[in-house]
Amino acid sequence: MTQSENKTMMQTVVFTEAFFFLCLIMSYIYLAYSTGFEPHDLSKLDIGTSGIYTALLIISSFTLHLAERGYDRGNTRALKAWLIITLILGAIFLIGQGREYAHLIQEKITLESSVFGASFFTLTGFHGLHVFIGLIILSIMLVLAFLGDFKRKSSSALGAIAIYWHFVDIVWVVVFTVVYVLPQFTNI
Amino acid sequence: MGTTIKIPEPSAPFPGLGVENAQGLLQWISAVDHKIIGVMYLLTSVVFLVLGGVLALLMRVQLAIPMNHFLHPEVFNQFFTMHGTTMIFFVAMPAIFGFAVYFIPLMIGANEMAFPRLNAFGFWLTFFGGLLLYFSFVAGGAPDAGWFNYAPLNERNYSYNHGIDYFAIGLLVSGIGSVATSINIIVTVLHYRVPGMALNKLPLFVWMIFVNSFLLLAAFPALNAALAELLLDRELNAHFFNTAGGGSALLWQHLFWIFGHPEVYIVILPAFAIYSEVFQVFSRKPIFGYAFVAASSVAIALLSFGVWAHHMFAVGLGDTVNSFFGASSMLIAIPTGVKIFNWIATMWGGKIHFSVAMLFAISFLIEFTIGGLTGVAFAMFPIDWQLTDTYYVVAHMHYVFIGGVISGMLAGLFYWFPKITGKYLDEKAGKWFFWLFVIGFNGTFLIQHVLGMIGMPRRVYTYPNLPWYGVLNFTSTFFAFVMGISILLLVFIMRRAMRHGTPAGPDPWNAYTLEWATRTSPPPLKNFEDLPAVTSRRAWWDMKQQAVNPHPQTKNDDPI
């Protein structure tokens, strides 16, 4: 397998998944403007806390980039260390999502409670699923690194996975803007 | 790291079905060789063609006379849903992928697809998706809300048996397979071409399927999103599409048609790809206007995302929306018209061989023009307001699907059968098949235009005894059986060729592209040893002209 093949493959994966998230976002916005979301539901969103978790996820992209740099320079210690930190940041993000979900469910906002509930949990849920899958893949990379792989820089795996991880981040920035930030400025 | 089990490579292009040694069934189910996977895709397509065709014939029996009681209404509704779903997802797409994964590596001078295991994964997902869909028949009933499955009829409160759940899950599963295979195709074409084959020197078959793969990657997510949201509605009481809960019935239509319209281009572009090859070889001329044919494929792919609401002209979206989509739908006729002209011009000045493949290509020109013209009628949306959801649409779609897609797959079958199996299909019997098929097809569907114009809606299990309804429907049914018999004849012809067919050499048609450059038909396990660098769009033709030794020193870059 040549280097660029895996990267091309991951780019096409990102291409198709981007359309998928676009459709989920479109559904969210369509329902927001046709049926409309209850202001009561929207007011329960915690933009501050979610903002912090968003920042952590964005930082995890940087840490993964640092892991890549370590790998490029043959520094396996840096690779492993930054991978671990990326994993921790990603996991914290998911925990934060979980806590937001728990808070909303406590306020009786669920998949079945309202159109907002259905749209919110679906959009953020699919994103969370993609983060979770990313964490599994990163864990596999970490385990392989500890088992002795990635000593020479002939593998394109890390580069390809980084494309996926950065994509998941960018999707979250868009979702966060649409779900949390937009209601502050428009009457969604 | 423990013992590794090594499954031996296939020693024959068509392994047996036995289990006593490692060269039987094990080869089929463990195959990662692109040629064996291609064959499995094609066999899957034929099996589902027969299933979907039987469903159609049973429906036509029910519709042969007014007020018939042959099929129960619920059964009829399940049948038309399954017929449409089968033909699009489990006949057209597997046929396309079969030809694609078999011939793209060969045509670009490669020995494998970029990701062989992903290739197998994609096939088995398609196969099992189909099985899951058909399992619904014995699990409480097949889906019965149409292949387009509109909301809120598709919600739990209106469709309480699990047919629609099987529909959703079966299509999600096979959809992932389709996406995986498209990714594989894109990476293969970008990274495995023989030196000298720049993207603008690709055989049109490869180029068009390459473009098609991007279209598929962009369109399937809309279906996946729609199906996921439907499952959430049905299983977890979400409110995407059920109006009673605040959802929007129209949201389903938008999402579905954002997938659905590109989907019909996804199935026709590969047929166009096959015709492009067939017209060249059997006119003994290069394609007329390569750049225009290649560019118009890209135009069609892009434009296909801007026309979806022409399926919704009667939904009440308003003047502005209707006008926009009417304009875009008329516009998309132009690149297709360009192609038709280019194919006719390819024959101009040529030396036309009337092989069965070429006969299907020629009949396609006329049948697809009919289907395309009725399509333009629909783009003129006041006409759509009369004729949508009638038998006029049924006629239109079958002219483009059968006259376009299926004829293309049949042309590909007759063209490539000798390469895949090493045997000729009997051309004489093939011509009988062609005429029976074309007469049956046109007899079935031409008069359905009239049925639509005299007021017969579609998706009805019966109709009242209005003037001419009975006669026209009966005639349509009669010719449908002619078409059915022709398919039986086809299966017979294929079987006879496999067993007693005349052996074919590696290049029976004296063709132009690299798949014919393999030493044998069927190709050896390793397609090519060495290939010279490519200098034109007809690589194999150049090699023959220069009487080039196919085993020179320049090596193909491939690691396999």
Added chain:
Amino acid sequence: MFLQAVEDPQSFQAEHINRLFNQFNIAAACILLLVVFLVIYVTTKYRRRHGDDSEGAPIEGNRRVEILMIGFPTVLLAWFFYKTLAVSSAVMPPVNPSRQPDIIITGHQFWWEVSYPRNAGTPNPANSPNYVITANEVHLPVGRPLLMELRSADVIHDWWVPQLGNKMDLVPGNKNYLWLNIRRPGDYIGACSEFCGQQHAWMRIHVVAQEPADFARWLDSNARNANPPADALARAGETLFQTRTCAGCHRIRGTPADGAAGPDLTHVGNRSTILTGLLTTNEENLASWIDHPQEIKQGSYMPTFMFSKDSIKAIAHYLEQLK
């Protein structure tokens, strides 16, 4: 001409669409003939002669011809697009929000609820609650533009009467509109044209177009309450109707029966068919329907009641005389 329906326009809307369709068909026929001619010509002139294995002429393309082939259809399509817009605004002009519809059709699985706002046609807001409600048989006056409002009580349906012009969906949660300007009195038939479930095939449409005077008379007679039962059997039938849950789904104005889940039966005897076109209205068919509905129109929401044959006869007799 056996091509009734689309080619037999009986309304202003249908006429406009038909004209556009015919113009298009002429252009399309010319293009098809051109393609057929070219194909036959080329395949005949350039067929390979026996024994000739040479190559064809080495033509790779011709840019000028290509541009022409793109330009000519574009011009033709632009022309037809202009005509399309013209017909669209003639057939579906904008609806003034303050204009009250002349008729409101609500789609159900598998029947049509028809209501006429009492002051139809006058520019008054629909405050007056005096609707005339009936089912399945749609009477309309000829000779003036009528605004039809379309709603749905359950799934998506579609109203289509080919002789009267364009179709329009009935979408739950939305209100759609159609304009109708019918030329001549007569009976016009159509059908639901959006798959709506098991009995989509038997959701047929019967429009009775009448001169304005006849229509006004019909409207008034339909606004009246139901006839009282004329004989003993009908009286027995009425009692059964009121006490045996029929009234829970069906309405008969002037009696306590006020159900809205099924068709209004106040003047059912006057309608030419029952079951949205499936059977002629007579006592025998009504009795069969009450006796075994799921065998006649399986999937409809009419339950199978366990009535005695005498009871069924009485109810059918009662309903048939509700004229």
